Amino acid sequence: MERIKIGLVGTSQLSFPGDKEGAFRRGAEGMGRLAETLGFELTVYPETVITREDAQRAVAAMEGEGIDFLLVQHTSYTPGHVSPVLAKIKARVGYWAIPEGEREGVVPFNSFCSVNMHMGIVAHYLRDYRIKIKWFFGDVEDPAFVRRLSVTVRALTAIKNLCASRVALIGGIAPGFNDLYDDERNINKRFEGIYFNRLHEYSEIKDRALAYPEAEAAKVAESMVSCSGGILNDAARKTLLVSARIYMAYRDFIRENRYDALAVSCWPKFQEDFEYSVCSVVGQLNDEGTVVACEGDVLSAISMLALRYLAGEQPVMLMDLGAFDPADDSLLLWHCGPAAAHFCRRNGYKLSVNYHGMAHEPGKGVTSCSGVTRDMVFDENDVTVMRFSGECDRLLQMGGRFMGDKKTSFYGSRGWMDGLTLNGEAVSARDAVNTILVSGFQHHFPVVLGSYVQEIKEMAAWLGLDAIQKIPYEDSLPRSI
Numbered sequence: 001m002e003r004i005k006i007g008l009v010g011t012s013q014l015s016f017p018g019d020k021e022g023a024f025r026r027g028a029e030g031m032g033r034l035a036e037t038l039g040f041e042l043t044v045y046p047e048t049v050i051t052r053e054d055a056q057r058a059v060a061a062m063e064g065e066g067i068d069f070l071l072v073q074h075t076s077y078t079p080g081h082v083s084p085v086l087a088k089i090k091a092r093v094g095y096w097a098i099p100e101g102e103r104e105g106v107v108p109f110n111s112f113c114s115v116n117m118h119m120g121i122v123a124h125y126l127r128d129y130r131i132k133i134k135w136f137f138g139d140v141e142d143p144a145f146v147r148r149l150s151v152t153v154r155a156l157t158a159i160k161n162l163c164a165s166r167v168a169l170i171g172g173i174a175p176g177f178n179d180l181y182d183d184e185r186n187i188n189k190r191f192e193g194i195y196f197n198r199l200h201e202y203s204e205i206k207d208r209a210l211a212y213p214e215a216e217a218a219k220v221a222e223s224m225v226s227c228s229g230g231i232l233n234d235a236a237r238k239t240l241l242v243s244a245r246i247y248m249a250y251r252d253f254i255r256e257n258r259y260d261a262l263a264v265s266c267w268p269k270f271q272e273d274f275e276y277s278v279c280s281v282v283g284q285l286n287d288e289g290t291v292v293a294c295e296g297d298v299l300s301a302i303s304m305l306a307l308r309y310l311a312g313e314q315p316v317m318l319m320d321l322g323a324f325d326p327a328d329d330s331l332l333l334w335h336c337g338p339a340a341a342h343f344c345r346r347n348g349y350k351l352s353v354n355y356h357g358m359a360h361e362p363g364k365g366v367t368s369c370s371g372v373t374r375d376m377v378f379d380e381n382d383v384t385v386m387r388f389s390g391e392c393d394r395l396l397q398m399g400g401r402f403m404g405d406k407k408t409s410f411y412g413s414r415g416w417m418d419g420l421t422l423n424g425e426a427v428s429a430r431d432a433v434n435t436i437l438v439s440g441f442q443h444h445f446p447v448v449l450g451s452y453v454q455e456i457k458e459m460a461a462w463l464g465l466d467a468i469q470k471i472p473y474e475d476s477l478p479r480s481i
Helices: 020-038 052-065 080-087 111-125 143-163 184-190 202-210 214-227 234-238 240-257 269-274 279-287 298-310 429-438 453-463
Strands: 004-011 040-044 069-074 092-097 133-137 166-170 195-200 261-264 291-293 317-325 330-335 350-353 371-377 382-389 394-402 413-422 445-449
Touching: 004 020, 004 052, 004 080, 004 143, 020 040, 020 069, 020 143, 052 080, 069 111, 080 111, 092 111, 111 133, 133 143, 143 298, 143 453, 166 202, 166 298, 184 195, 184 298, 202 240, 202 269, 214 240, 234 240, 234 350, 234 371, 240 261, 240 279, 240 371, 261 298, 279 291, 279 371, 291 298, 298 317, 298 382, 298 445, 298 453, 317 413, 317 429, 330 429, 382 453, 394 453, 413 429
Parallel strands: 004 040, 004 069, 069 092, 092 133, 166 195, 166 261, 261 291, 371 413
Antiparallel strands: 317 330, 317 445, 330 413, 350 371, 382 394, 382 445, 394 413
């Protein structure tokens, strides 16, 4: 994962008597320490920006360094004519005010007032440019300043890596799953620089898988069993060698093409050709660091990738919403069996079969259970759910906590989640479900461990995405979506 580059510039005016050089030096030294702990690269502009010409030179230098975020410390009150120059840099921008250090007498810096004025200049005088500025306040070691900066670092790191990522669709969207259709032009516009290939065929994986020597596949199959808690049934056992071959094919395909994320068509061709479900392979690839989304869901793959970057490259998974329970305000996140082992460290998983494997049309297709899936109950943990939605112009952000094995659930990869939140605010199960259904949100839920409410909000703000808002449950039909 690539780190973001932050540029630090100090602005000032000669008339204020505070130790401006000392204040900026302390800020720059502290930012150097934060670069190590928060995970970013830092470039410090050595000259104080006072005039418009100073600002132009600073912008040229910072753009030459390829910075992603310009942090402007208003070391003291700063002339307003530098703001348009700095704000229009080819990077995202933050304005930083420092404490005065005194409560009476002559004002040393007048820093906060400067940030107030410059934020107003950007919002009012430059309104047609629609520039977004994030403000900061505090000494560089102030915990509130560090928390606020850390949110920005995580959000911009995720955006930077998303925009440099390589994503592929293999085999198309699952039949009939038309809510997962995406216009790739919207994806390319929102994540400028992303590489997306929708032309890969299922046969590329199948042909590669069948070409591996049996002895090599047998070793991989043995390793798959050793990582699990055992095999639950014969249907999973008899397709284990197929599973090893398919895993090897995806693994090598990913390496050769340098993909960061895949959306794979996991049915019906695997079931028709092999009486086999690719679920456990999806879980294993997510364990190993390549994001894989089931059923050809490209936008979920990109959403999972965003969560992975926000969470410091933790494994992620993709779930369905299987049930809800108003009695204890919980939701059941469930899927056939594609979850990463990261979510069941306590009790592990066993290799099993697809939930039924029956034909989708009478007399056609698979008529018996198809393996291999991962049967697991998720550990008790705080989790974040986030998916880009609509025409890649909005997102759903939910949170909660997996309840472990406190409630019964269906076979597959699953977990009941309570303590529900929407956009960081508590929400009932009925309101959550109503929001999902009435807003027309697609039926897939990317999940990562931990809480990233603020980071997702900031990522959405920089990208211009609208958060799906709560639609309270009522017995009447809503007037409009």
